[in-house]
Amino acid sequence: MAAHRNVTIKDVAARAGVSITAVSHALNEKGTLSEETRERIREIAAAMGYQADALARGLRRSRIGVIGIVLRPLDALADYSPPGVDYFLRFAGAAAVSALDHGLSLMQVADLVKGPVTPLAFSLDGYVVTDPVRDDPVVDLLESRSIPYVTLGRDPGKPTASNWVASDDAAATRTALDHLAENGARDIAFVGGTDDNSWNADAEDAYLGWCAERDVTPRLFRSPEGLGEAGGRDLVPRLLDSGVPDAIYSLTGRHAAGIQEAMREQGYIAPEHYLLACGTDAAQTRTAEPPITAIDLRPEVLARETVALLAQITRGESPEGRRLVESELIVRRSSQRER
Amino acid sequence: MAAHRNVTIKDVAARAGVSITAVSHALNEKGTLSEETRERIREIAAAMGYQADALARGLRRSRIGVIGIVLRPLDALADYSPPGVDYFLRFAGAAAVSALDHGLSLMQVADLVKGPVTPLAFSLDGYVVTDPVRDDPVVDLLESRSIPYVTLGRDPGKPTASNWVASDDAAATRTALDHLAENGARDIAFVGGTDDNSWNADAEDAYLGWCAERDVTPRLFRSPEGLGEAGGRDLVPRLLDSGVPDAIYSLTGRHAAGIQEAMREQGYIAPEHYLLACGTDAAQTRTAEPPITAIDLRPEVLARETVALLAQITRGESPEGRRLVESELIVRRSSQRER
DNA sequence: TTAGCTGGGTAAATCGTTTTATGCAATTGC
DNA sequence: GCAATTGCATAAAACGATTTACCCAGCTAA
Numbered sequence: 222m223a224a225h226r227n228v229t230i231k232d233v234a235a236r237a238g239v240s241i242t243a244v245s246h247a248l249n250e251k252g253t254l255s256e257e258t259r260e261r262i263r264e265i266a267a268a269m270g271y272q273a274d275a276l277a278r279g280l281r282r283s284r285i286g287v288i289g290i291v292l293r294p295l296d297a298l299a300d301y302s303p304p305g306v307d308y309f310l311r312f313a314g315a316a317a318v319s320a321l322d323h324g325l326s327l328m329q330v331a332d333l334v335k336g337p338v339t340p341l342a343f344s345l346d347g348y349v350v351t352d353p354v355r356d357d358p359v360v361d362l363l364e365s366r367s368i369p370y371v372t373l374g375r376d377p378g379k380p381t382a383s384n385w386v387a388s389d390d391a392a393a394t395r396t397a398l399d400h401l402a403e404n405g406a407r408d409i410a411f412v413g414g415t416d417d418n419s420w421n422a423d424a425e426d427a428y429l430g431w432c433a434e435r436d437v438t439p440r441l442f443r444s445p446e447g448l449g450e451a452g453g454r455d456l457v458p459r460l461l462d463s464g465v466p467d468a469i470y471s472l473t474g475r476h477a478a479g480i481q482e483a484m485r486e487q488g489y490i491a492p493e494h495y496l497l498a499c500g501t502d503a504a505q506t507r508t509a510e511p512p513i514t515a516i517d518l519r520p521e522v523l524a525r526e527t528v529a530l531l532a533q534i535t536r537g538e539s540p541e542g543r544r545l546v547e548s549e550l551i552v553r554r555s556s557q558r559e560r
Numbered sequence: 561m562a563a564h565r566n567v568t569i570k571d572v573a574a575r576a577g578v579s580i581t582a583v584s585h586a587l588n589e590k591g592t593l594s595e596e597t598r599e600r601i602r603e604i605a606a607a608m609g610y611q612a613d614a615l616a617r618g619l620r621r622s623r624i625g626v627i628g629i630v631l632r633p634l635d636a637l638a639d640y641s642p643p644g645v646d647y648f649l650r651f652a653g654a655a656a657v658s659a660l661d662h663g664l665s666l667m668q669v670a671d672l673v674k675g676p677v678t679p680l681a682f683s684l685d686g687y688v689v690t691d692p693v694r695d696d697p698v699v700d701l702l703e704s705r706s707i708p709y710v711t712l713g714r715d716p717g718k719p720t721a722s723n724w725v726a727s728d729d730a731a732a733t734r735t736a737l738d739h740l741a742e743n744g745a746r747d748i749a750f751v752g753g754t755d756d757n758s759w760n761a762d763a764e765d766a767y768l769g770w771c772a773e774r775d776v777t778p779r780l781f782r783s784p785e786g787l788g789e790a791g792g793r794d795l796v797p798r799l800l801d802s803g804v805p806d807a808i809y810s811l812t813g814r815h816a817a818g819i820q821e822a823m824r825e826q827g828y829i830a831p832e833h834y835l836l837a838c839g840t841d842a843a844q845t846r847t848a849e850p851p852i853t854a855i856d857l858r859p860e861v862l863a864r865e866t867v868a869l870l871a872q873i874t875r876g877e878s879p880e881g882r883r884l885v886e887s888e889l890i891v892r893r894s895s896q897r898e899r
Numbered sequence: 900t901t902a903g904c905t906g907g908g909t910a911a912a913t914c915g916t917t918t919t920a921t922g923c924a925a926t927t928g929c
Numbered sequence: 930g931c932a933a934t935t936g937c938a939t940a941a942a943a944c945g946a947t948t949t950a951c952c953c954a955g956c957t958a959a
Contacts (some may be wrong), residue, residue, distance in 0.1 A: 227705070229684070229945060240909045245947060252948095253907060275679035276618045277945035278777060280914045285615065286679035310649060310876070317668060318756075326678030328667045340614035340625035343566070366566070424812030508847045568915060579939045584917060591918095592937055616915035619944045 228271050237265045248273070272387045280345065288531060289330040290316055290349045291340065291359055296332045296404045298447055307503050308452065308474075308520055309351065312373070315524035316349060323532035334358045340460060346535045349373060349527055355417040371531040371542070375419040383542040386527040386532065390420055390500075392429035397498050397516060399468055400434075400550060404558040406468035406496050410440040410460055412453070412480065413472045424472055424500060440466065444476055453479025461487065468496035468556070474503035477513055481555070497555040511554035518548045567608050572704060576604045587612070600857055627870060628669040628681065629655055629688045630698055633755065635671045637786055646842050647813075647859055648690065653690060654863035662871035673697045676699065685874045688712065688866055694756045710870040710881070712862060714758040722881040723868040723873065727857045729839075732887045733766035736809055736837050739889060743897040745807035745835050746776060749799055751792070751819065752811045753785040763811055763839060779805065783815055792818025800826065807835035807895070813842035816852055820894070836894040850893035855886045860873070 234241040240261065246252030247262035254262075279285035292309045317327040327349075330342055348370040353360050355378040372385045401409055410429045413421050425441065432439040442460060444452035448478045453476035460466070460480075469484075471477040477499035481491065491497040491511060498514040499506050506513040526544050533540040573580040573612075578601065585591030586601035593601075618624035656666040666688075669681055692699050694717040698762040700707045711724045742746055750767045751759050754755045764780065771778040781799060783791035792815035799805070799819075816838035820830065825871040830836040830850060836846050837853040845852040865883050872879040 230947095231945080241946080242911095242948085243907095243908060246908090249947080253905095255907060258907080260574075272682070273679075273947095274619075274683065276615050276624065276683050277914090278679075278947075279615045279943080280613075280619055280916090281947045283914085317670065321670065321676070324676065324679075326667070326669070328665070330665070331656065331660065337660070337663065339660075340612075340617070340663075343611070344613065344615050356954055399586070460821070504843055506842075570915080580916080581939055581941095582937095583917085586937090588917080592935095594937065597937080612917095613915050616944090617917075619915080619946090620917045622944085 227274070228269050228342065230271070230273070233262070233266045233269055233271050235377050236269065237262050248336065281413050282347050283344075285341075285344055286534070287328055287341070287345050287350065288320060288325050288347045288528070289333075290351070291333055292351050293332055293354065293357065293359065293418075294446060296359075297416070303358050308501055308518065312351065315317060315521040316528050319525045319528040320532075325528070325532060325535075327528075331485065334362055340477065343368065347371070347531045349506055349531060352416070352418045352420060353377075368536045369531065371527050371534065373527050377417055377419050377422055383443045384530070385542065386523055386530060386544045386546065387419065388523060388548045389545045390423040390548075391427040393500070393516045393518075393550070394421055394424045394470075395499070396550050397514075398428065398431050399554060400514070401468040401470065401496050401498060404468075404492075404496055404547050405558055406466075408435075408440070408466050409468045409470055410442060410466040411472075411542055412442045412444060412456060412460075414446040414476075415443050416446055421472065428470070446473060449475040450479035451484070452476055453481075454483040456480065457483035457487065459558075466495060468498070470498050470500070472500035472523035474499055474501050474506050474513075474515065475557055477515075478505045481509060481513065491555040492557055496558065502551060503513075506553075509555070514526065514553045514556035516548050517551050519546060522546050565630060567610050567875040571657070572601070572605045572608055572610050575608065576601050583810070590774075590880070603662060603759040620738065622683075623685050623874065624680075624683060625663060626665050626667055626680075627659060627685050627688065627874070628667050628672075628684045630669055630672055631669070631690050631692050632693065632696065632698065632757075635698075647840055648855065649781035651687075651690065651859035651863050654765070654860040655867050658864045658867040661870075662867065663875075663881070664871060668865075673701055682707065686710070686859050686870045688870060691755070691757045691759060692716075708870065708873045710866050710873065712866055716756055716758050716761055716800045723869070724881065725862055725869060725883045725885065726758065727862060727887045728884045729762040729887075732839070732855045732857075732889070734770055735889050736839070736853075737767065739853070739891065740807040740809065740835050740837060741774075743807075743831075743835055743895055745805075747779070747803075747805050748776075748809055749779040749781065749805040750809050751781045751783060751795060751799075752814075753816055754782050755785055760811065761865060767809070769846060784801050785812060785814075786816065788860045789818035789821070791815055792820075793822040796826065796869045804828065807837070809839070811839035813838055813840050813845050813852075813854065814855075817844045820848060820852065830894040831896055835897065841890060845892075848894070853892045853895035854890055855887050856890050858885060861885050 230241045230244050231329050234244045242264055243254060246254050247259040275285055290313055293501050295309055320327040330339060333342060345364055348363055348368060350359055350370055353372050353376045360376060374387050375385050378383055398409060413425050413530040442456055444456050457480055469480060471480055481497060489495055502515040502517045506515040523546050526546060530540060530542055569580050569583050582593060583601055585593050586598040587605060610701045614624055629652055634648055659666040669678060672681060682705055688704055689709055690712040692711050692715045699715060713726050714724045715721055737748060741839055752764050768778050781795055783795050796819055808819060810819055820836060828834055839853040839855050841856040845854040862885050865885060869879060869881055
């Protein structure tokens with residue numbers, strides 16, 4: 222197997238008996254070459270297996286065909302595959318596949334703002350940033366370098382931004398609450414996270430609004446996302462202090478799993494003694510006993526929209542960039558009262 | 561926020577009143593500059609926030625600080641996050657983290673041999689290829705382009721290769737079989753996959769050897785990896801045809817899950833009626849009912865070794881490149897006979 | 900006749916680095 | 930006292946593309 226140096230534009234030009242400019246123009250539909258010459262060059266290039274070097278091209282054009290993805294909540298956890306959080310992996314996987322459809326590929330970048338970062342980080346064409354928090358340093362960094370980006374979830378600090386894709390968390394929350402109410406719950410406790418992102422904010426607002434409309438007293442709790450199941454477990458005594466709720470709606474899957482566990486230890490089993498639902502679907506909610514009703518945020522759809530928007534922006538277009546994606550309630554045993 | 565063009569080596573040189581060569585040499589510990597000059601340049605560069613452009617550097621050096629990872633078994637599945645297969649995701653995640661320790665970052669490349677591939681694919685510093693099959697086209701491609709790579713699992717077609725890291729599958733298989741035997745099994749059926757990779761081959765060989773040593777008749781079955789749980793389920797009637805085995809050792813987790821299900825439907829429950837163990841640990845084996853005894857291949861350790869080896873190679877060293885990693889048997893209920 | 904256009908092409912600058920080949924004092928060796 | 934070495938620094942080539950500016954022959958229009 223000959224370690225043959227890759228064929229360059231110069232080689233193609235030599236073989237075709239033209240200048241390298243001609244080759245570049247032929248292959249990029251630029252310049253004023255005759256159609257015959259173009260075609261001839263294209264054929265020769267193809268025959269020689271020529272493929273433009275991405276680095277050289279990127280150096281000139283400053284587009285390299287790669288976008289980055291930053292999973293903020295996992296940055297915070299400093300663990301990129303925590304058990305029970307498959308939303309981000311599904312999203313990242315789907316984003317990678319969607320990127321290919323746009324001739325891009327996707328590179329996961331860990332923690333853009335601390336420590337040594339991949340050398341390529343600032344040469345990427347653009348970024349997807351999931352669930353930025355208010356005044357997110359990653360967003361600031363990208364802004365300051367004028368690197369295009371799209372956020373998954375609105376940036377709470379930038380109400381007028383127009384480069385986001387988000388699940389319709391307000392609608393999803395109301396759907397879940399309505400479902401619990403239909404199954405007989407009246408006194409519904411809400412457990413959110415502490416990150417200052419739009420996902421927490423929108424869901425809380427929707428919960429408070431929903432309670433106000435029905436004139437019931439809201440019972441809102443918060444637990445840091447980073448604590449995972451323990452965060453949910455530890456919340457339960459406090460939650461029970463104010464009386465056993467008819468239902469609990471927990472935004473994160475790990476909190477829900479912890480809540481379910483601690484409630485069981487206290488003798489409360491869903492759906493007999495209380496109803497339980499969760500704001501994001503995950504392996505854990507599916508395999509829990511009983512399986513937990515959850516909202517499928519449809520990460521695949523979100524990923525497709527997000528990447529499509531970013532691809533448009535990197536191409537220099539100025540698309541309408543505020544896109545809401547409907548999510549879907551998956552009803553499981555934990556919230557179904559037998560009638 | 562000014563869209564300031566990034567600071568280049570030229571800017572630093574101008575500010576320091578030296579040539580760009582001096583800056584390059586100072587920052588890369590090359591050349592013959594005086595230590596004072598070096599230090600002065602380093603300070604100025606740091607103060608200006610200079611960071612060498614990865615593309616330009618890569619163009620010259622042909623090292624870009626990024627390695628690729630190709631997950632062959634997932635290429636075959638054409639689904640990069642199949643439920644029940646968390647081994648590869650754990651491996652990829654751990655590899656990304658390990659890469660950072662070597663100043664590299666990791667990019668997942670889907671299916672290097674078909675369709676349009678990321679433009680950067682052939683400019684990467686090297687590749688990790690998981691579980692190559694015999695005459696794997698991806699391996700051939702990398703060879704022909706003389707791009708360095710390390711395989712996870714030996715390449716069955718290249719017995720003399722010295723660029724692999726692998727779990728010690730022969731030892732692991734014997735450990736699992738011994739464990740089953742200790743719990744009373746004598747007639748142990750083995751279910752492998754059909755991919756022609758070293759993982760299947762080594763485990764099968766170990767099984768056959770183990771049986772021969774004990775003078776028992778081997779019962780070896782194979783089912784395509786791609787069929788997943790269904791592959792395990794469909795195998796069960798055939799398996800039972802030759803009598804109910806004392807124990808079943810299934811290499812893949814998805815097959816094991818399918819087998820467990822179909823066995824239950826036939827009225828056979830582990831560990832009462834037969835013992836069950838599995839050659840790779842996964843979410844599914846942990847959460848199955850009963851939980852399934854499995855081998856933890858320790859993907860984190862494998863990833864660390866694999867990336868370390870590749871990093872050495874890309875730096876131009878010629879390290880000893882055959883590394884076996886011990887795996888660990890995790891005993892769960894499915895294989896424990898009460899005494 | 901000549902200035903101006905047009906079609907088809909090329910030379911050279913450019914992107915931001917690294918690396919190789921030089922240059923020039925000051926010092927050393929004999 | 931002169932060649933050789935040493936120490937420090939720079940000029941210029943190279944990497945492989947894209948893009949800008951230019952060239953030239955052949956027409957057209959006045």
